[in-house]
Amino acid sequence: MPLYKRKLYTLMKPPKDLKLDEQLFQVRFTKEIFREYQEYLNCMKLYQRRVWTCKVSGKSNLTYKEAIVSEHKANEKVQQFPKEFMGPVLHMVQFSPLRIDELVDSLYKDFKERFVVGEVVTGTHGEGSSTSTCMCQILKVLKEEGKKYETPRYNVAWLDDNNRKIGISKESADDLKRKRHPFSRALLKAFVRESTSSGPSRNSPWSVDEMVNEAHTQKKRKHPEGTSARKKADGKRQHVHKGELLTLRITDLWGKVIIYRLRRTRYPIEDSHVNLSSEDPQLNDRPVPSTDFLLPMACVGDLLMVWDFCSLFSKALLLSPFTLEELEKSLDYKEGEAPLLLEINFALLCIALTDPILRDEFFHRRKHHSKISMANWKDDLCDFLELPSQHKFTGVTHVPTIQQGLYRQLDACVKLKILMELVGCCVSSSAIRTQIDNNIEEHQLAMANKREAEVEELKRKNEERENLKRQQCPGNTNFLAVENGDHQEEKVLENGREHRNQEGEHPFLEKENHHSVSVRSRHVLLKEKLAAKLALEGVKERQRTEEQKKLQEKRKEQAEALTQCKIQQQMLAERLKKQEHLEREMEKHYIRTTPLGKDCFHNCFWFFFREGRLFVESNDCKQWGYYTAKEELDALFKSLNLKGIREKSLQKELETLYEKISTALQKRSKELAQQYAVEEALVRRSECVRSAPRLTGFLAYVNRLRMP
Known part of the structure; x- marks a missing residue:
């Protein structure tokens, strides 16, 4: 059976009271039967997802049908596993906390050096000059009390050419040999996966399937001490919790005691079992909630x-x-x-x-x-x-x-x-x-709109990512070409200067070519110098023009970038406004208020969207308190231990609603301050004019929705 989330998947049982003329839906490769078409579709969608794992080979990311085919092929190979090794291997695997690779390596090493009952090996028979090599069969693994052998000893039956027993003796493992190892690591791993199962945790002990255990082992192996329960001195069983250091003592087939030390340390765990260590970060003190209610x-x-x-x-x-x-x-x-x-x-x-x-x-x-x-x-x-x-x-x-x-x-x-x-x-x-019905419909509609907005936002981010990749692709070399062109023009200009210096401006060359200069007329020299000067000024003018053009293009790009930035900011503000509107619509159509979560003491935390306080209810529902300041909210957030299941869930919920809760707390504080200031001003004014004070607060409530 394929694995789903590291667990064996159980097929749906057929519905009861089936009728002959009833319309049913059946999954072809599992033979499951459904009355409802929607349930059938949901089941088919699950089978088509790549979330299944072949139990025998360990291949993952398969569909259910692919996992079935993989298991069928792997089971054909498992049939080649030697039968005399099945029982001993399963005995060693039962309740082992090792991972699959470590377990296979350990088993392969143990069975490479030792022999099992029923195995036929080659042994040295006789003493002195009468020794001979012949085949023998292992009858029993010897375990003599009070004696410790460096190598195991066995009762063996010597066999003739027709595989008939001709004698029995006790032999040491040093005198026995195999022609080759009876199985490979891959075959051993496939056999272990096919015959056993493990829990969802990586440190979960292996458990042999009941039918396989009854078929291949003579006696059931007792649960080792420390895996899930433990005995006290008075004989009572003591449960073991996650996070506790365990010592497992397992005796193998040859009398060797194997000791495993492990901690089940996958967090989060039950909050009451969490023990803080020196390696854990320091937590803040839990703020004390206020309890000044007017009512009892x-x-x-x-x-x-x-x-x-x-x-x-x-x-x-x-x-x-x-x-x-x-x-x-x-x-x-x-x-x-x-x-x-x-x-x-x-x-x-x-x-x-x-x-x-x-x-x-x-x-x-x-x-x-x-x-x-x-x-x-x-x-x-x-x-x-x-x-x-x-x-x-x-x-x-x-x-x-x-x-x-x-x-x-x-x-x-x-x-x-x-x-x-x-x-x-x-x-x-x-x-x-x-x-309630209207609220449910409106809430579902708001949820659908929110999901559509999230899908649009995801598409927009993907498009921006693709555009950024295209802009950063190596084929975009326009800027490098322009830059190289500028360098080449400067180089040509420098070469022209050097050429002119070589012709008539270098003082050493003037002395060498004094005769030629005297022959040429002064008018020609002035004309050449003027042409060179004009050419140099033309080059400078082109450079200034190009620089101005580049500056204008740069300013244009900056203006376009600024405009684009403003557009993006406006679009972001619109998206945030739309998201806030959808969340407000969802809040309006709530049909009940649920708690945020519980802490390690089972105290329940409540936040009402129309009240700027965070309430705390005791585990016995008899005590209440509340927080009114943002500082108290921050202190509460930093006092939660993420190793506990409840406090981690509570911190996640507080993190999701942090902005709303902190805004509500601050808003209530401001409103109370303004209310006190208005009431005090009205009292002072009434004392000055000697008139009755105006009604404020709860006494000034007016129901504007009541029908006349």
């Missing part, structure tokens, strides 16, 4: 749940957004009626009564059949809590207090409990279910 600690979890529900489904509830701090202060406020609580109660009650059963029960028990309204929300709430189906609610015991108009005097935990019970009734309502 036991109510913080319910507070977050109610606020998150109202924020996620604000469109269906017709509630304007509000902060967690505003909800907390509204619940704790007892001096009057907090408008935010009135709006939340009324909105939840309206959505809960969209359920047909609850609505019929509600209006059937009411003495008057008027519709629920914001003006009579307290009476409507009391009537709802007194319904027989709601008698299990804790809010029923507080109905008299609400009817007396003392809702504000209720404890904050009681108000929150009533909101929790209303939220529970709203979850299954048709309005919430409709928004």
Whole structure:
């Protein structure tokens, strides 16, 4: 069976209750049967991917069908492996932690120097002048207690020419020889792969297949000490964890004790098993989260749940957004009626009564059949809590207090409990279910748009890479040609100067050719000098013209590069803006909030996109805290140990959302500072003019989405 991700792949079992006239889909080379066509296609796509490995030969990057063919060919070679060596080899392989190459080398060396039961070898028989060489068969490997031999000893049966036994004796390995080694390294490796399996880890011990073990070995080999379990002094089994140093003691066929020392050190591992060493980088101290909530600690979890529900489904509830701090202060406020609580109660009650059963029960028990309204929300709430189906609610015991108009005097935990019970009734309502379905569709659409944008970005990067390669290809030699042309022109100009100096400007040559100069007329000499001067000025003028042209071309190239850079920056800004828009759209259509991850103590970390705090929930769900500063986020990030499974996953998630979380923390800090400054200014102004201060914060909440 081919390997998939270093593991044996199990074929799908046929579906149950098959009918004769049922339409089915079958994979031809595995005989697997599927009812659904999509499942059949997914299975075929997996088989066609090059992720399969031949179990016998070890060849990888194969399709499933290619791996099957490779295994069939390799199994034909494995049939040539000597049968008398199968049991001893499997005995040595069982529970060995060595890698395949090291294991094959060790086995090949051991069986090259020693012999196994049933093997026919050549031995020296007799003593003195009567010694002779003949064939013999190994009957038993001798293991005598109290005696240690440098070489193993064997019971052998001597054979005549017709392979009949003619005698038995004890012989040393030095007196026995083979004509040739019974198998090659490649054949041994193929036999080991075909008959055994190993775990996904490189240090996983080898395990012989049960059917092969029963067929070729006489007794089952016990699990060696230290591989997965260990016995204490009291006889109980002690589990071994990853990262712990193990000592394996294995006894081979000839009584030799083999000791393996290994550490299973593939990280990440279970966080509670991680032990810091001196080689590990120093981790920062874990920052202590703040716990200054207005409500009791036991109510913080319910507070977050109610606020998150109202924020996620604000469109269906017709509630304007509000902060967690505003909800907390509204619940704790007892001096009057907090408008935010009135709006939340009324909105939840309206959505809960969209359920047909609850609505019929509600209006059937009411003495008057008027519709629920914001003006009579307290009476409507009391009537709802007194319904027989709601008698299990804790809010029923507080109905008299609400009817007396003392809702504000209720404890904050009681108000929150009533909101929790209303939220529970709203979850299954048709309005919430409709928004959930719409959110799922919008979220899937945003995900599809994001994937398309990522594909376009990948294509653009590949095109830029190809253009850069074409620009850097060795055939582009225009610049070198121009540069070489300039050097040649300068060289020609220098040669012309030297030629003119040789003709009449060099003082030594003037003395030698004094007679010829006197013959030539002065007019001709002046004319030649003037021509040479004009030619030199012409060369200089051409050089200046070429330099100006090069300078203009360079400026033009710089301008084009600057324009191209601006275009690229504009395109990058547009892509970033589009990506941010898609991410905001995905955030808008979340249907539930999931935690970022857990640390080594199983503390759970939560981040809400509409709240600028990073919350921490204890492992028993009884304690809550939060971080509000970017410095605390950085300290938390640097205190996580990557050797642990949970903390590594948490750090990866924090790294992905680092910009969003840090921006939200900083934004909340600025908003709080501005809010405090405005409130202080309003208080000072009211004291100066002796007027009542204006309502601010949670008392100034106005629901702009509520229908009139």
